[in-house]
Amino acid sequence: MRTQVGIIGAGPAGLLLSHLLHLRGIDSVVLESRSRDQIESTIRAGVLEQGTMDLLTEAGVGARMKAEGALHHGFELAFEGKRHRIDLTGLTGHSITVYAQHEVIKDLVAARVADDGKLRFGVSETSIHGIDTDTPSIRYRHEGEAYELQCDFVIGCDGSQGVSRASIPQALRKDFERVYPFGWFGILCEGPPSSDELIYARHERGFALISTRSPNVQRMYFQCDPKDSVENWSDDRIWAELHARVDSHDGQTIVDGKIFQKNIVGMRSFVSNTMQHGRLFLAGDAAHIVPPTGAKGMNLAVADVRVLTEALNAFYVENRTDLLDSYSTTALKRIWRAEHFSYWMTSMMHRIEGASPFEQQLQVAELEYVTTSRAAATVMAENYVGIAGAHA
């Protein structure tokens, strides 16, 4: 089999790239190890930056996001028993939409299927060959048969543990990493929203986040030991912890509901430099990971794909390679800005085991600053909506 662009991984990066290339008349095949059902139900974050919303809309896959997602013009920072609003739209002119990542996945898969896009689910033993040549290929097994997909380019969108990054020789790559000694316990529950906007809370007991999924389903998180087990947390214990961390001194409280999903995620920052080698390019989690605070993960994947689409288009339409050559450098500017922001928000809001009282007061001083200084609030807001720093 032959295609122009072979894409490994049907997450947001791989599916969106395939769709955007199709709109430019460029052929691609997407190979995914999981089933369609699995990718459409994996629960991840849910904040779409302005640029992500705009791109999905321009690409004709934004209708359900617009209808079912919630447009938010601000969020709240809770600390020392009080809530403080960050006015995203007032400070930046931009906003965000709360819409779950797996819903974006469903919309992209539906679009690819409607356009007769080539998606292969449940593939195994995927390997990449000839990336130093102009004729790379991907070998894989599907439904018991062995295949080789010949392509002009291989795009690795297969996440942090995938084969793609490992196919760039280690000697040509530098990995940057930070592992945080805490995780997030996430729940989905039935019930109305606790607040009109997201609440990020810092408390001596640890961080908590109140988000939403729909008028009847809410998403909440609280900092936990990443090695803890969901079995240790009864619903009552979870609600007690969330109330202790988020409720305000003036009586503002969160709304309990029936919990129907619990999970624990670890937290890590990671950047691979470089994101390209020969005819292999990495996008999304295959190249970089952020801790979830600020929900930049999918937005960075979308930003990578935007750059890569232009670069591949310039190659096919104008026979130009300059945008492909500069892909890594261009994408990494935005990635490092988001890496810093995610690390900063994480560090300011989490309970850090062993932190001195002095260091704890610095966290509060920083939160006081971003909630009282317009300049500091703008720093937070422009990073949150995704317009800060270098643009991809």
Ligand code: DHB
């Ligand atoms: C959500 C996740 C995040 O990491 C965040 O910063 C905001 C919202 C969410 O899942 O809704």
